Amino acid sequence: MFQTLRLILGDQLNDNHSWLKEKNDKTLYVLMEIRQETDYVVHHIQKILAFFAAMRNFAQELQNKGGHKVFYFTLDNPENRQDLCKNLELLIQKFQIQKFEYQLPDEYRLDKQLSEFCQKISIPSQAFDTEHFLSERNEVSKHFGTKNYLLESFYRKMRKKYNILMEGDKPLTGRWNYDAENRKKYNYQVSVPNEPFFKNEVTDLIKTLQKHQIQTIGFIPPNNILNVPISRKQALQLLEHFVSNLLPHFGTYEDAMHTQEPHLFHSQLSFALNVKILHPLEVLQKAIEAWQSNPQKVSIAQIEGFVRQILGWREYMRGVYWAKMPDYAKNNYFEHSAPLPSWYWTGETRMNCAKFAISQSLQEAFAHHIQRLMVTGNIALLLGVSPDEVDKWYLGIYRDAIEWVEITNTRGMSQYADGGLVASKPYTASANYMDKMSNYCESCFYDKKKRHGKRACPLNSLYWEFHYRHREKLSKNQRLGMVYQTLAKMDKAELQKIVEQAEFYRKNSENL
Template structure:
């Protein structure tokens, strides 16, 4: 009897993946492959490539320990075909397999590649059961809504899972405690650190491979401290629960130049590749509240990210289709400034976030949304270029989760499908939530001239450029009215400062 090939992708690193459900190891061969097409379709951060290759190799060993036959193809295998479909066909021929079983991938691009194999193999694509909401369930929810706001979806997820529910009512009497989670942080606070892991022999081999093959990619490869085994990822999450979760809520929007992680979990890369289980994480966080070890605002904020925001953006991505990443409602066309890759800019906030990203393959959501994302939108950068940058540089980034956050939330390029307003802000917001401005060449309180913070005049220039669209947005209409009240010389000053600055972007201002 011919064997069936099971393809396990690099973000499906769990024995609970749907393609393994009910399968007898004696009837199947598992294929895992490191291929250049996946490693190179955007210029991924060196740490991201190393993390995934090492996690894949460790998971292959985990599967073998469970009794599976795993055909693992390394990137430097001379026979490597270089693509997923090429490796499927090559390995299927070697094993005499005529059937392919795979769990649905997380990107339209990969799904199209796999569907094309149906012409030569008996193909079975299974839904990804790791999520709380199926595509059909999300679409049914969306069909009933005029506006697809995450808050209402999140409430349904709370009801469905029972997380932080007391009978029919939300624990604490309200669904969302976000208003309690916007405190600026002080350098005097005692900050925990994410749990770090020394590379083992398998990881060291991967690091050597990445150094040899991807030395020109963005990012610093070493020191490398990510968990690449399931037990270590679980230990990292448990460490967060015990050391950082209690203050996670209060300071989740804060930014400090010399505290890159604050009270954040730094486990999204483990969650998104399958090393951690989302519902198990949410239930563990809830237990910290029930046991009196973490406050409700922190636990609710964390759970909202897992079963609310994460599930919601996945639903948007698959509902909207493969063209979503190319949407450009604001008509932004400027190339991505070079300092997104180099960090060479006098804007201290941008420099800090890019340098952190370069070193850690990580930045938290406010750094992404309100610093690098906010600047790109104000400057009119092509949202697809911004999308590709975020997809490349963060270890937790896969298109299903990254694209809606970038195209919809950060760049407002979907015209308000996802976000109720553009997340535009002047330097005052960054000054309030960070210590970046104190060490900046620009003056955050100055509104005009060469010494003024560029965010200040770019904000009003953005309002002016998109006045007709924004005046009809309930959350931006007041800003349009404020702009309209400016005297004509002030409007000309804003336009002149913005034009001068934008003309020199590629010079690394």
């Protein structure tokens, strides 16, 4: 019989965890495919497939290579009670377990569920760190205390803490930030290298999800082949591809979007990072090595841009989550309440930018940061959609979506629903930005130049009307000075036409 039961959640697939260093036949590891997790939001089918395939793979390696004892609840297992605590109770009884151990979950709902469970059971329990992040759960809240939160300040602290791109106490080259250089449009100046293709056959898993009638969104992967890194070997291959082939242009085209090159130079490492197959420090180290060994090929602007995402934004968002949950999930600064247009679930809109970003998301459960922020997020914000609806969409559709990183990006960065905690101003854009950063407008039904009238680009009127409508809340924001100066100078009749056009589009958002 076993003495200790150790829970490994679907996003805790860290095979370097200190738990696994020693083999103990009295310890039973448990992983579970459960309805509780497939049903808490409607997920993209490829997101569920990626999680389950990665978990199965991890459990197998744990058993075969690691020689550990593992109990794996498949969705089909007749003993599966489809609920985390009920399954734990079952195993505790079945194997007369004397101690329960778990790694601290990254989601508030699971953290609460497990700590309540531990108070209820009669055996001792213990929580362990996942040994994954580069900052403590409360490091952001401790760093800022009652002061205003600011990514830049936390990011600099992290650079110093890990001595990354530093010269003593100063940033290497004297600059902390290369954002200004990282804003090029993509016009085939350089070609995007072919990506590795991961041939993960998931026919059985698809059948299981269908048999259990699990509600999902998005498309089944072509030929039932899931092209997502679901093992450490595949994740390392993707990391190698990134540092060798994509990093040299990562920063330069970080904000660009292109109809023919949906991923451009983005790493697509988020799934492997978020389920902990890869550690953020090893990703940073690999990238830094690539830059150090060939600074002619990888400039400082590229490496700084990448370090900022992993060491800065990723850790910062996690810290904001733990500092502000559970109230964060109720934030709605603009009191937005409009429904999310149904074309977010189909991609059937004449707005080319939205059509591309949404269709791609439905096809592959992935879109890159600027598509999420400046296309789908921007449009939802300008239309005044309820942040609850926006959150549900983002939490469901992306394979890397786990609440700690989804909600802070969606409700915070993209919808400004926290009133400016994460973002210093709302991320809004009209066709001007879209045309500067993408080729979407070139083949659009709408006219990127028009603010009102027939076929006027919806983003143009919606952009101005959004700022006009929320002038009480936003006009004092220094970063929006230009916007409010332009609005103040705008001809009254022109403003009236813009407002009417935007109101028409908002009322008829289903038909955009």
